[in-house]
Amino acid sequence: MAISRFFLPSLPTSGVVRLDDQDARHAVQVLRLQVSDKVRLFDGQGHEADCQIVSTGRSWLELQIEKRDSISRELPGCLQMIVSLPKGDRQKTLVETLVQIGVHSLIPLSCHRSIAQPTQQTIERLRRTVVEASKQCGRNQLMQIQSPAELTTIDTLPTIGSFETQICQLDTAQKSTTTQPLDTPPSTAESFHTDNSPSWKSSEVKLFAHPYGANESLCQALKQHAQEEHLPPTRMVIGPEGGFTQEECQWLNEQGWQQVSLGKRILRIETAAIMMAATWAAWQSSDA
Numbered sequence: 001m002a003i004s005r006f007f008l009p010s011l012p013t014s015g016v017v018r019l020d021d022q023d024a025r026h027a028v029q030v031l032r033l034q035v036s037d038k039v040r041l042f043d044g045q046g047h048e049a050d051c052q053i054v055s056t057g058r059s060w061l062e063l064q065i066e067k068r069d070s071i072s073r074e075l076p077g078c079l080q081m082i083v084s085l086p087k088g089d090r091q092k093t094l095v096e097t098l099v100q101i102g103v104h105s106l107i108p109l110s111c112h113r114s115i116a117q118p119t120q121q122t123i124e125r126l127r128r129t130v131v132e133a134s135k136q137c138g139r140n141q142l143m144q145i146q147s148p149a150e151l152t153t154i155d156t157l158p159t160i161g162s163f164e165t166q167i168c169q170l171d172t173a174q175k176s177t178t179t180q181p182l183d184t185p186p187s188t189a190e191s192f193h194t195d196n197s198p199s200w201k202s203s204e205v206k207l208f209a210h211p212y213g214a215n216e217s218l219c220q221a222l223k224q225h226a227q228e229e230h231l232p233p234t235r236m237v238i239g240p241e242g243g244f245t246q247e248e249c250q251w252l253n254e255q256g257w258q259q260v261s262l263g264k265r266i267l268r269i270e271t272a273a274i275m276m277a278a279t280w281a282a283w284q285s286s287d288a
Contacts, residue, residue, distance in 0.1 A: 005135045011043035020060035044142035069195040075284040080105040084240035085116040093268040099133035101277045108148040113240040205259045208237035214261035249264040
């Protein structure tokens, strides 16, 4: 039986920690966890800890941290998805699957034909989905849900640096600060290091999917940009139902974004995004 995982945004290296939120109620009332049972905590910043339950209440747990490690289950490289969100529950499917695939950052996109306009409530709900999906798949680094962006601003957005750099910086920062209260919400600003250096941006791969007019497939485009075994930092844009307008496609081309085809069939937004991310992930893990 797999060990139960719980999210604790501020994870000390040792001692006793207390869970008294929805996770604790689920552990006690649904999973029926008891004293001496083992669980695992993760902080969304690359660390996890094996713990033993030392006491319980109806809606709380106290856990003894036995061992905390920095454990990466990330793929090499970085992938940022910029997606015009689908409607309803399809948003949850999109986020859950991108987390499992290993995407580092998701930016909700607003363009001419966008239907689902992400509110702050939507963003918070998607961030909770990231946590739940990370529990399930074993990721210790949270995928970042950034603020929504207009299409014409995507070239000015912060981009994410290498995962190895993130972990090094976050680990150093955590060792130099005191533990925050257990009810401190996760900080997406701290979850990922941003890197706007010209050298980083000049080497990034910028692709957008559109069902009409592309001369190259996604695989052909990735092959062009591959450096030795892996790809440089990559950004992918997926438009709304009906695709981008002609003017939007022209703007993307003028800004250096490469149009790619995902085949002869018309895909839903979440299908296109998952297909692109999964193809990138397969490329990055091809030597595994």
